[in-house]
Amino acid sequence: MTNSYRLEEELKRYFGYSTFRVGQKEIIMDVLNGHDVLGILPTGTGKSICYQLPARLLDGVTIVVSPLISLMMDQVKELKAMNFKDTIAINSFLDYESKRRIYQSLGRYKLLYVSPEILQQQELLHYLKNVNISLFVIDEAHCISQWGHEFRPDYQKLKLVMEILGNPPVLALSATATKEVQDDIIHSIDRQAIKRHIYPMDRHNIALTIQEVMTNDEKIDIISNTLKNHRVPTLIYFSSKLAAETVSFKLSQRLPNHRIAFYHGGMEAVDRISIQQQFMNDQIDIICCTSAFGMGINKNNIRFVFHYHFPGQIESFIQEIGRAGRDGKQSISIVLYAKQDEFLPKQLIENELPTDEDLNRAYRYLNHLHKQDQPIPADGNVVQSALEISETQWRFLIAQLEKHGIKYENGLKYEQHHAKIFQQIKYTRNERLNLKHDKLRDMLHWLQTTNCLREELYSKFQKGYTPVDEYCCSNCGITLKNFNPVESRTEINLPTWEKKLKRLLLIGDYHETE
Amino acid sequence: MYTEGIILECIKQIKDNRTIYGIYHILAGKKSIQSVHDARLFRLEKYYGIYQTMTRESFISIITTMQKNNLIKMDKDYYQITDTGEAVLKEYRASNLVTYLNGIRFTGRDITFIERLYLLVQTYSNIKANNNAFIPIIDRPEITSWVRTFYQQKRHIDITETLYKELYQLLTYVSDLEAEFFINRFTGYKYIGRSMDQLANEYQLTRDNASILLIGIIHRLLHVIGDESSTFEILTDVASVTTNNQKFITNTANQTYQLLRDGYHIQQIADKRNLKLNTIYDHIVEIALYDRDMEIESFVKEEDQSEILAAIQKARSYKLKAIKDHCHDSISYFQIRLVLARLKELLPGDDMHD
Numbered sequence: 001m002t003n004s005y006r007l008e009e010e011l012k013r014y015f016g017y018s019t020f021r022v023g024q025k026e027i028i029m030d031v032l033n034g035h036d037v038l039g040i041l042p043t044g045t046g047k048s049i050c051y052q053l054p055a056r057l058l059d060g061v062t063i064v065v066s067p068l069i070s071l072m073m074d075q076v077k078e079l080k081a082m083n084f085k086d087t088i089a090i091n092s093f094l095d096y097e098s099k100r101r102i103y104q105s106l107g108r109y110k111l112l113y114v115s116p117e118i119l120q121q122q123e124l125l126h127y128l129k130n131v132n133i134s135l136f137v138i139d140e141a142h143c144i145s146q147w148g149h150e151f152r153p154d155y156q157k158l159k160l161v162m163e164i165l166g167n168p169p170v171l172a173l174s175a176t177a178t179k180e181v182q183d184d185i186i187h188s189i190d191r192q193a194i195k196r197h198i199y200p201m202d203r204h205n206i207a208l209t210i211q212e213v214m215t216n217d218e219k220i221d222i223i224s225n226t227l228k229n230h231r232v233p234t235l236i237y238f239s240s241k242l243a244a245e246t247v248s249f250k251l252s253q254r255l256p257n258h259r260i261a262f263y264h265g266g267m268e269a270v271d272r273i274s275i276q277q278q279f280m281n282d283q284i285d286i287i288c289c290t291s292a293f294g295m296g297i298n299k300n301n302i303r304f305v306f307h308y309h310f311p312g313q314i315e316s317f318i319q320e321i322g323r324a325g326r327d328g329k330q331s332i333s334i335v336l337y338a339k340q341d342e343f344l345p346k347q348l349i350e351n352e353l354p355t356d357e358d359l360n361r362a363y364r365y366l367n368h369l370h371k372q373d374q375p376i377p378a379d380g381n382v383v384q385s386a387l388e389i390s391e392t393q394w395r396f397l398i399a400q401l402e403k404h405g406i407k408y409e410n411g412l413k414y415e416q417h418h419a420k421i422f423q424q425i426k427y428t429r430n431e432r433l434n435l436k437h438d439k440l441r442d443m444l445h446w447l448q449t450t451n452c453l454r455e456e457l458y459s460k461f462q463k464g465y466t467p468v469d470e471y472c473c474s475n476c477g478i479t480l481k482n483f484n485p486v487e488s489r490t491e492i493n494l495p496t497w498e499k500k501l502k503r504l505l506l507i508g509d510y511h512e513t514e
Numbered sequence: 515m516y517t518e519g520i521i522l523e524c525i526k527q528i529k530d531n532r533t534i535y536g537i538y539h540i541l542a543g544k545k546s547i548q549s550v551h552d553a554r555l556f557r558l559e560k561y562y563g564i565y566q567t568m569t570r571e572s573f574i575s576i577i578t579t580m581q582k583n584n585l586i587k588m589d590k591d592y593y594q595i596t597d598t599g600e601a602v603l604k605e606y607r608a609s610n611l612v613t614y615l616n617g618i619r620f621t622g623r624d625i626t627f628i629e630r631l632y633l634l635v636q637t638y639s640n641i642k643a644n645n646n647a648f649i650p651i652i653d654r655p656e657i658t659s660w661v662r663t664f665y666q667q668k669r670h671i672d673i674t675e676t677l678y679k680e681l682y683q684l685l686t687y688v689s690d691l692e693a694e695f696f697i698n699r700f701t702g703y704k705y706i707g708r709s710m711d712q713l714a715n716e717y718q719l720t721r722d723n724a725s726i727l728l729i730g731i732i733h734r735l736l737h738v739i740g741d742e743s744s745t746f747e748i749l750t751d752v753a754s755v756t757t758n759n760q761k762f763i764t765n766t767a768n769q770t771y772q773l774l775r776d777g778y779h780i781q782q783i784a785d786k787r788n789l790k791l792n793t794i795y796d797h798i799v800e801i802a803l804y805d806r807d808m809e810i811e812s813f814v815k816e817e818d819q820s821e822i823l824a825a826i827q828k829a830r831s832y833k834l835k836a837i838k839d840h841c842h843d844s845i846s847y848f849q850i851r852l853v854l855a856r857l858k859e860l861l862p863g864d865d866m867h868d
């Protein structure tokens with residue numbers, strides 16, 4: 001039904017690429033033939049095309065559920081007035097009026113990005129029921145699985161949503177999913193006949209190295225010694241905002257010719273976009289960041305990814321180093337491993353889930369309200385601060401309460417208040433905790449192995465990997481002597497504000513100073 | 515030294531009438547009646563809402579640092595300015611910034627103006643380079659949709675040149691250093707502007723000082739635009755905020771005002787709106803602060819006003835409790851707050867501020 005010759009032509013027509021990358025065509029063909037598809041493709045290989053092209057070719061609307069619907073994406077798509085006119089993102093940031101306008105003409109769009117939360121809204125579902133849905137895409141599908149590294153409770157409700165929408169064909173996509181997670185995804189959406197397209201996720205052009213150090217100063221020495229001869233796009237990952245900032249300042253002193261900035265979720269939106277875009281535009285060489293950096297980053301020539309702190313699980317690690325070398329050229333991952341850092345991810349895990357103490361407090365709080373015959377405050381923030389728990393702990397609690405039939409809609413309706421529910425929640429919490437500790441153990445195991453790091457890193461995800469000769473890993477032996485990546489250009493610093501203003505608005509002789 | 519200077523100025527004016535958090539609320543522009551009120555009462559209007567993104571924690575850490583650097587010291591639960599502090603205050607008072615800031619007039623509008631301008635410049639720059647696909651540096655829907663509308667309205671004329679001329683003209687009203695500081699933040703075609711942290715670093719300012727300097731420059735520019743709207747046609751558009759929450763801080767107070775004007779009594783309004791009586795009182799004080807045309811006589815008779823004024827003099831304080839203690843029991847806190855809201859008109863001269 002879909003002849004391959006034409007698919008290449010369509011790819012060229014809509015996206016300007018002349019060939020498909022590994023996996024894209026196979027997935028797209030199955031999608032166009034109406035099959036349910038599970039696609040596991042390594043980060044950066046082009047998952048988006050797998051639904052964007054079908055969206056162009058199929059009649060009706062393609063819905064994409066993604067946890068990463070940032071406003072940015074919405075606006076990029078909108079302002080990309082050229083070929084993406086009929087694309088829209090619906091999220092909770094839209095004001096009432098725009099939402100109404102969009103809802104009433106949903107059928108007009110080809111590609112509809114939605115957050116999992118917004119799909120819980122009756123109003124949206126009501127309108128969606130009346131449009132022809134050609135494809136239901138679940139991006140970052142591992143979020144559906146409890147065993148995945150980024151479990152999102154709202155993802156588990158997608159099966160129900162799809163039922164309401166008349167069970168349209170599904171395309172579930174992810175970059176990191178173990179066999180276990182893949183099975184869980186299929187089980188959660190109940191599509192046993194799904195076609196699996198699983199591609200190996202090892203990246204042969206990323207060399208894997210670990211350097212064991214005793215102190216943080218040593219880490220800074222290694223980073224500056226490595227980079228002083230290479231001014232190339234570089235990411236350095238940290239597990240805390242403060243560390244990212246501090247080290248960014250220290251490195252600026254050690255590497256005065258490099259342009260260095262930090263990035264974390266605590267910054268204002270304008271500044272976050274500005275740093276991201278400066279990096280994309282080669283105005284910054286090195287970014288010291290937390291895991292908040294990376295989503296939607298599409299820079300193809302990142303040469304070094306350092307881990308000043310290592311993440312708590314291999315999945316995150318694979319994703320973070322996967323931002324390097326998307327152009328296929330040689331790139332290097334360097335983990336700076338200090339034994340004493342092990343407590344950091346442990347602490348993060350503990351802070352993510354409510355403690356027994358937190359749960360007891362929540363139980364007493366709800367019981368108290370119940371006895372007083374008072375409703376639970378509609379504003380989640382109020383409850384959260386009354387219970388003195390973090391946002392992630394609160395989200396966990398809410399999801400658990402809902403699972404046990406305690407609804408949180410315009411304030412919780414708290415009908416059942418059995419201690420038993422809290423027992424079960426504790427049980428789930430422990431399960432989740434064990435899972436996270438297991439994942440951390442795997443990570444630590446990898447950091448300490450003496451075997452080939454490449455072989456070990458991917459063993460949980462796939463059988464085998466592409467062997468690499470020269471730049472495999474630090475356990476196989478590696479030297480950066482002959483590593484000569486292309487250096488970044490220097491930006492032109494204009495001397496006066498008048499000239500800068502001219503450059504901004506491209507007036508007259510603005511470029512003469514170059 | 516801007517941040518410190520401003521806080522010192524606030525301490526000087528407020529004395530022991532409020533705790534240190536009163537200052538935080540003024541600077542952060544907490545949309546509460548109390549903070550607008552305080553700004554007016556202590557003549558700190560120009561500082562109202564000039565640092566909206568400041569968190570309570572960072573405010574506390576600024577105060578702690580000031581104390582450590584011996585600019586202020588604690589004395590009987592209130593801060594006093596030291597000699598070192600006086601020197602910093604003097605230095606601050608000599609800066610351009612003092613004459614630039616006008617918080618009560620521009621708060622809210624300043625951010626809207628600058629964000630529109632960032633996006634407008636970025637948009638025209640890219641369009642001039644025939645580049646339609648760029649990532650907007652500002653992604654707040656209200657800003658992007660304003661820019662989109664603006665662009666569509668003007669699409670038949672090329673305003674880039676005019677925009678350039680106006681910006682050029684405008685920036686001659688500030689120093690070269692300030693103009694450069696301001697322009698470094700802008701993004702255009704293939705060129706992304708500096709983040710606040712980068713700017714601070716380049717100009718060797720703390721982040722707080724950099725933020726306040728930027729706001730100061732914006733206030734100055736808004737002032738110039740307002741004075742010469744015929745010179746700055748495009749920029750006048752960019753600076754005009756039509757939504758009416760300029761005049762009233764909150765929408766809800768506005769609704770109460772509407773009902774008042776329709777002739778409802780306070781209790782009726784409370785019932786009608788399903789709000790507490792105290793909330794309605796808050797609204798009325800808020801309206802009194804913002805709308806000088808509202809009569810307060812129907813809530814506080816003139817003789818009661820005089821009594822409250824006398825009590826303020828006697829108490830030598832703006833603390834509600836202290837004032838109430840010097841009044842008859844029949845005078846309510848609500849009435850005292852109303853009089854305080856109008857104090858400037860009722861009490862001409864400087865007699866409370868020495």
Ligand SMILES: Nc1ncnc2c1ncn2[C@@H]1O[C@H](COP(=O)(O)OP(=O)(O)O)[C@@H](O)[C@H]1O
Binds near residue numbers: 018021043044047
């Ligand atoms: N067939 C192709 N040929 C060339 N470039 C492609 C192709 N498919 C995708 N790309 C590019 O690869 C990059 C990564 O694509 P994206 O879908 O964001 O990756 P992922 O979601 O898998 O991380 C994008 O810049 C995209 O334009």
Ligand SMILES: [Zn+2]
Binds near residue numbers: 452453474475476
């Ligand atoms: Zn190896």
